[in-house]
Amino acid sequence: MAPPVPLVRHLSRFPAWPRPFDPDAELDWSDPAFSRRLLAEHLDQAHDGASRRRTLIERHVTRLRQLLPDPPAHVLDAGCGPGLYAVGLAELGYRVDGIDVGPAVIRHARKEARASGVARLTHFEVGDVRNLPLEPRYDAVLLIYYVLENLTAPRQAAALRRLAASLRPGGRLIAEFRLRPDQLPGRLSAWEVADGSLLGKRRQLLLSDSVFDRTRNLFILREVAIFPGGRVAVQQTTSRLLRFEEIPVAFARAGMRVTHTFDGWTRYPGSPLCDSLVVVGEPEPGSPPTSTRRAGSRPPASG
Ligand SMILES: C[S@@+](CC[C@H](N)C(=O)[O-])C[C@H]1O[C@@H](n2cnc3c(N)ncnc32)[C@H](O)[C@@H]1O
Incomplete structure (x- = not known):
């Protein structure tokens, strides 16, 4: 029998209700490997995910x-x-x-x-x-x-x-x-079998759990990917609107x-x-720092 997926070991510091900006789970946007995976999403012309089409x-x-x-x-x-x-x-x-x-x-x-x-x-x-x-x-x-x-x-x-x-x-x-996010206030949890996600390019069981806390105006998305063999990757992004x-x-x-x-x-x-x-x-005029106004400035067209 295949060994059990070691969810508990990997998720032991993952609380039942997401903590905003949780240092144990929050995404590091500067991580080079993540940036490479995100680049593919930016350039993907099938959706407006990371960048628009x-x-x-x-x-x-x-x-x-x-x-x-x-x-x-x-x-x-x-x-x-x-x-x-x-x-x-x-x-x-x-x-x-x-x-x-x-x-x-x-x-x-x-x-x-x-x-x-x-x-x-x-x-x-x-x-x-x-x-x-x-x-x-x-x-x-x-x-x-x-x-x-x-x-x-x-x-x-x-x-x-x-x-x-x-x-x-x-x-x-x-x-x-x-x-506001594309979600009503409250919690939405889902899973799917995906061929890839921002957590990795391989086939995976992808679990997502998102909470829109309207009182604090926070949207927190947590994703867990379980790969064949049991490796688990987790990631959270908190949006403060x-x-x-x-x-x-x-x-x-x-x-x-x-x-x-x-x-x-x-x-x-x-x-x-x-x-x-x-x-x-x-x-605001008078707000530091100051220097001379540039020629060619004009107000934005509003109508
Ligand atoms: C939704 S993407 C938008 C990218 C781009 N403005 C566009 O519309 O194509 C947000 C970008 O902000 C960058 N980012 C996040 N936090 C940042 C920070 N503290 N300083 C600079 N860039 C940051 C991310 O790496 C990501 O590329």
């Missing part, structure tokens, strides 16, 4: 062109993943720096820029939004596809302060926030004011009923 990204880049100052403004794509937005913007003449904690996605972003002939307009490096230098270097900073939500509230606040500090006066932050009314407060604490809020990538104004928001903010 290229056709959708092209539409978003067109919209960003309306929200950004004119090229050749200097843009930071923070949490750029494989650089699909960044390269699209460089093709429009922007100078784009991209940072991401994942080494494999950064390698891909460089390759993507070379293949598109925009390597000289781009610079990609492994970096964490929490450690950005406090230098007002950018005309615009992008946070695309909910990059901040995997940080705890204090870390989100610290990252926003750094992002604000990296903007020149007259610059703008364009940040995408998810107001901001409420609609929290966003201007978070921006103000970071020294910025919200100038526009849109219903996702549409031109319609955002509201608490939206699933996601694209928020434009700019440094």
